[in-house]
Amino acid sequence: MEKRKMKPGAFLRRYIRVIAAGIVLLCIFMMAFFAPVIATHDPMQTDMYNMNQLPNEEHIMGTDCYGRDLFSRIVYGSRMSLIISITVNVCAIVIGTCLGLLVGYFKWADRIIMRILEGIRALPMIVFAITLITVLGSGVDKLLICLTVVNLPGIARLVRSQVLSIREKEFVECAKANGASNLRIMFKYILPQCTSPLIIRFTSGLGNTILTQASLSFLGVGLDPRIPNWGGIINEAKNLVMIQPHQCGYAGLAIMITVLAFSIMGDGLRDILDPRLR
Amino acid sequence: MLKFVIKRIGAAILQLFVVMTLIFFMVRIIPGDPATQILGEDARIEDIEMLREQMGLNDPIPVQYVKYLKDVVRGDWGESLYNNKPVFENIRSRMEPTILLTVYSVSLAVLIGVPMGIIAAKKRNSLADYTLTFFSAVGMSAPGFWVGLMMVFYLGVQLRLFPTQGYTYIADGGLGGALYSLTMPAVAYALSHVSSLARYTRTMMLDVISNDYVRTARAKGLKERIVYYKHALKNALAPVVTNIGFSIATLLGGATVAETVFNINGMGRLAYDSLMRRDYTQQQANLLFTTILLLATNILLDIVYKMLDPRIEFD
Numbered sequence: 353m354e355k356r357k358m359k360p361g362a363f364l365r366r367y368i369r370v371i372a373a374g375i376v377l378l379c380i381f382m383m384a385f386f387a388p389v390i391a392t393h394d395p396m397q398t399d400m401y402n403m404n405q406l407p408n409e410e411h412i413m414g415t416d417c418y419g420r421d422l423f424s425r426i427v428y429g430s431r432m433s434l435i436i437s438i439t440v441n442v443c444a445i446v447i448g449t450c451l452g453l454l455v456g457y458f459k460w461a462d463r464i465i466m467r468i469l470e471g472i473r474a475l476p477m478i479v480f481a482i483t484l485i486t487v488l489g490s491g492v493d494k495l496l497i498c499l500t501v502v503n504l505p506g507i508a509r510l511v512r513s514q515v516l517s518i519r520e521k522e523f524v525e526c527a528k529a530n531g532a533s534n535l536r537i538m539f540k541y542i543l544p545q546c547t548s549p550l551i552i553r554f555t556s557g558l559g560n561t562i563l564t565q566a567s568l569s570f571l572g573v574g575l576d577p578r579i580p581n582w583g584g585i586i587n588e589a590k591n592l593v594m595i596q597p598h599q600c601g602y603a604g605l606a607i608m609i610t611v612l613a614f615s616i617m618g619d620g621l622r623d624i625l626d627p628r629l630r
Numbered sequence: 631m632l633k634f635v636i637k638r639i640g641a642a643i644l645q646l647f648v649v650m651t652l653i654f655f656m657v658r659i660i661p662g663d664p665a666t667q668i669l670g671e672d673a674r675i676e677d678i679e680m681l682r683e684q685m686g687l688n689d690p691i692p693v694q695y696v697k698y699l700k701d702v703v704r705g706d707w708g709e710s711l712y713n714n715k716p717v718f719e720n721i722r723s724r725m726e727p728t729i730l731l732t733v734y735s736v737s738l739a740v741l742i743g744v745p746m747g748i749i750a751a752k753k754r755n756s757l758a759d760y761t762l763t764f765f766s767a768v769g770m771s772a773p774g775f776w777v778g779l780m781m782v783f784y785l786g787v788q789l790r791l792f793p794t795q796g797y798t799y800i801a802d803g804g805l806g807g808a809l810y811s812l813t814m815p816a817v818a819y820a821l822s823h824v825s826s827l828a829r830y831t832r833t834m835m836l837d838v839i840s841n842d843y844v845r846t847a848r849a850k851g852l853k854e855r856i857v858y859y860k861h862a863l864k865n866a867l868a869p870v871v872t873n874i875g876f877s878i879a880t881l882l883g884g885a886t887v888a889e890t891v892f893n894i895n896g897m898g899r900l901a902y903d904s905l906m907r908r909d910y911t912q913q914q915a916n917l918l919f920t921t922i923l924l925l926a927t928n929i930l931l932d933i934v935y936k937m938l939d940p941r942i943e944f945d
Contacts, residue, residue: 467644467645468652470645470648471645471648471649471651472652474645474646474648474649474921474924474925475883475920475921476879476882476884476924477880477883477884478883478884478886478887479883479886479901479917479920480883482886482901482905483656483901483905483913483917484656486905487656487659488659559771566773566775567774567775567884570773570775570887570890571886571887571890586775586776586779590779590891593783594783594787594794597779597780597784600776600779600780601780603776604772604773604776604779604780607771607772607773608768608773608776609771611770611771611772612767612768612771615770615771616767619767
């Protein structure tokens with residue numbers, strides 16, 4: 353490995369992406385938090401006299417096919433995207449890490465649990481997700497379960513590969529010789545070594561879950577369409593795309609900017625936390 | 631090599647068995663009685679009883695499970711509850727657009743993404759590299775269905791370059807006509823895969839050229855072009871091949887969304903419609919069939935991987 357010296361300004365270059373993405377994300381989180389202040393109208397208020405309006409002074413992004421203010425719906429929509437994405441990824445990371453530690457550490461668990469997870473991974477994701485939601489019945493809780501299940505195999509595999517390389521290291525052997533229990537070794541010695549890849553995975557996972565959830569809402573699966581959410585807005589506007597593309601346009605831009613910020617954040621963190629990968 | 635192939639196929643069969651089990655139990659966890667769900671709350675009790683009998687729901691679960699496995703292995707995948715045709719016939723009539731769309735998008739992604747990644751790695755830290763990296767991040771962040779809808783408006787409605795809806799079958803318009811009708815969906819869905827393949831190729835190239843053997847090749851005076859395109863490229867491309875498998879899986883599985891945007895009557899649409907009609911036998915078959923397709927492509931790609939990089943051992 354060649355060593356590269358840090359040039360002046362390299363520090364800034366190293367952190368610039370994390371800072372830039374962080375500012376954008378902060379704005380999006382503020383938008384979600386202060387949605388009632390920012391929104392100009394009630395996002396659920398239908399108005400049959402003002403349907404499908406083009407952007408104007410009263411409605412800065414126009415109105416949808418029920419006369420609801422699009423700007424307000426997009427502002428409120430950020431809440432749904434962020435809450436779902438964060439909940440799913442926290443759950444998936446916690447469960448996936450436990451499973452990963454288990455299958456990496458115990459051979460018997462590897463045989464059983466990893467087989468099941470590999471099975472889930474072999475299934476076509478979107479089709480599997482809509483099947484699972486239809487079978488479970490719609491509702492936010494079902495959507496959360498479904499998106500978590502879809503994320504588990506990847507995280508478990510990631511942790512498993514880390515565990516497999518770490519558990520052969522001397523300090524683990526040393527802990528074993530000192531009589532540490534398996535549980536203690538797993539959580540106290542091995543888990544801290546896995547944090548960097550998990551942080552990176554968590555950040556990029558947030559963006560990916562927003563995309564998956566938007567695809568499901570676009571198909572009309574999962575969320576109640578009355579609750580403002582970005583995928584749902586595009587679903588309701590898709591039949592009008594040939595006449596009023598702005599209805600889909602703004603919501604899609606909102607998704608894209610958010611996902612982009614998360615993925616740049618993930619890349620930036622990767623460079624900082626794991627310099628071996630570029 | 632033969633040993634590798636046999637081991638790989640064995641693993642896939644095991645995986646398929648797990649998938650079959652998952653699919654079997656997925657339909658059994660429907661809250662309440664599936665027959666009542668399918669026919670609705672106010673169906674006659676005799677009808678519900680008949681459907682239960684037809685679906686074999688009256689047997690104990692282990693008996694049902696063994697019967698399901700046996701039927702699937704024998705090739706008897708059951709009949710659709712919606713139109714009473716054999717499920718496989720329904721799938722076959724919808725296969726053409728979906729498979730063509732997947733092949734088309736993957737080809738676009740590979741033909742554009744991989745060279746882009748190679749160039750970005752070659753000119754590392756140049757303006758071209760930064761631009762490429764940034765735009766690939768943008769491409770990966772845009773939802774495919776949204777890109778598709780925007781293309782419908784700008785390329786289809788405004789510029790009238792491509793048809794906005796539907797699919798021309800090969801039998802009607804020839805291969806050219808079929809590809810023409812699929813161009814917009816293919817481009818819209820290839821976008822994020824172009825980006826991810828470009829990034830992955832770039833990372834792999836950078837990884838490989840920092841290896842000692844590349845330095846040795848340079849030190850013994852080989853031309854830079856030969857070092858780069860002959861020694862480094864082959865080793866960098868091996869893991870990229872596995873990533874192509876991931877793209878195929880996402881595209882084939884995500885066909886539902888693409889087909890909804892562009893009104894294409896393919897397998898993805900069939901999966902969606904079957905679910906809306908509560909046609910669970912059809913949906914079981916849809917899932918299983920797509921999984922088999924995916925497992926088969928993955929075996930093929932792993933063999934290619936092994937050929938490119940013989941050091942790979944079976945995990």
